[in-house]
Amino acid sequence: MGTTILRRYVLLRPIGRGGVSVVYRAIDIENARPIAVKLLAPAVRGDRRAHADIRREAMIADRLRHPSVPRVYDVGEMPLGGGDTASYVAMELLTGRVLTARLRDGPLPWSDAVRIAATAADVLAVAHRRGVVHRDLTPGNVMLTGAGAKIIDFGLATVTDRPGPGPGHRTGWISGPRRPDLPAHPVGGPGRPSDDVYALGVLLYQMVTGSSPYPAARPGRSLADVRFSALAPTPVLNVTGMPRAVAELCRALMGKRADNRPSSSEAAFALWELLDRPAAEAVLAGRSSA
Numbered sequence: 374m375g376t377t378i379l380r381r382y383v384l385l386r387p388i389g390r391g392g393v394s395v396v397y398r399a400i401d402i403e404n405a406r407p408i409a410v411k412l413l414a415p416a417v418r419g420d421r422r423a424h425a426d427i428r429r430e431a432m433i434a435d436r437l438r439h440p441s442v443p444r445v446y447d448v449g450e451m452p453l454g455g456g457d458t459a460s461y462v463a464m465e466l467l468t469g470r471v472l473t474a475r476l477r478d479g480p481l482p483w484s485d486a487v488r489i490a491a492t493a494a495d496v497l498a499v500a501h502r503r504g505v506v507h508r509d510l511t512p513g514n515v516m517l518t519g520a521g522a523k524i525i526d527f528g529l530a531t532v533t534d535r536p537g538p539g540p541g542h543r544t545g546w547i548s549g550p551r552r553p554d555l556p557a558h559p560v561g562g563p564g565r566p567s568d569d570v571y572a573l574g575v576l577l578y579q580m581v582t583g584s585s586p587y588p589a590a591r592p593g594r595s596l597a598d599v600r601f602s603a604l605a606p607t608p609v610l611n612v613t614g615m616p617r618a619v620a621e622l623c624r625a626l627m628g629k630r631a632d633n634r635p636s637s638s639e640a641a642f643a644l645w646e647l648l649d650r651p652a653a654e655a656v657l658a659g660r661s662s663a
Contacts, residue, residue, distance in 0.1 A: 375399070378451050382410050382463060390414075391528075393423045398466065401446070408446060411462040418453070424460045426528065431462040433527045439499050441492050441523050443467055467525070469518035472580075476512055479583045483615035484648060486580035489515065490573060491644035492522040497569050497637035504533045506564040510572040512579060531564050567631040570640060571604075574626025578608050581615060586627070604629055619647055 375383045382399050388409065389396035399410040411431075417423040428448055435445040447463040472489070475481070481489070493510060500507060509529040516523040578586045586605035608627055610620035622643055628634045635643065 377402075378410075378412075378461070379449075382408070382461075384410060384412075393417045393420075394427055399463075401463065407466045409443075409464050409466045411464065412451070413459045413461070415459075418457060418459050424450075424458075427460045427462060430527045430530070431464070433505055433530050433532065434464075436503055436505065437496070437499055439496050439524075441496050441521065443523060443525060467516050467518055467523055469516050469523075472512040472515040472517055472522075475517060476579060476583055480612075481580045483581050483612060483619055486577060487619060487644055487647050489517075489522045489580060490577040491641055491648070493524055493576065494573055494637055494641035494644055496524045497566070497573065498641050500530075501566040501569070501637050506531050506533065506566055507569050507572075508564040510569055510576060512576065515576070529564075565631070566637060567634050570626055570634045570637055571628075571631070573637070573640060574608075574623050574628075574634075575605065577619075577623045577626065578605075578610070581610065581612050581619070581623075616647065622647065 375385045377383050381403050382401060384397040384399050386398055387395050388398045391414075393414055394411050395414055397410045397412065399408050400406070401408045411427065413423060413427055431445050431448045434442050435448075444465040445462060446465070447461075449461060450458040451461050452458055480486070493515065497507060497510070505527075507524070507527060507530050509526060510524070514524065514526040516525055575586060586608050605627065608620075608623055610623055612620070622640075625633075625635055626640060
């Protein structure tokens, strides 16, 4: 039926491939449940850093313990012939569609986009409280499942020295004093919570418009290069039927000044509130009268 490893996991078929790993649909014989098993690819099994990275990503995901992050069941080393080993991760099996594929069909209804963004903000809020910065929140790392959106791939995530919002955030994002500019995407740096918040704004923009807020990349430069070296232009959102408060929040998330962006927890609260149309209108009215 398949290849059995560790006398426990039956690998059925590959369902995903990355630069350093292959993900298999599998069965956990011990618990009689379908799972996913991420196994280090043969080409990098001699690379100790690759072993460390796959285990580190799993430990970060396990650290979050969030229902919108795939559960990690087991992490370890599988013995191979000749004394070699291959790192593996047994985790929750997701079934659904990657957001990137959904966006090929066009933009999402604004309420669906806000719900997905709110879920992502929830995950980021928990991550930031526990000292984790995702650093790669994109449509390709959002899986749409029957149980809602799931945030995947913590391969680029970093762990800060101390939990909490960290530099680049202030409370009271709707009003308050401005602070000096900080770089939005430090090249080679560990990343900051405010970078994740900016990426959340980009994600929301992509979902409600169906396109990227970034100008077309120049020849020889990928869109990813552009994204992490400069901010996108201030977004202009004119989506029929979408409350203006959604556009205002998207602009706040993508604020040029990192210190003036909301924290991830503030963003989550505001996004969930926007799903209630009367509440969204009340927020808009309150700002108009301020």
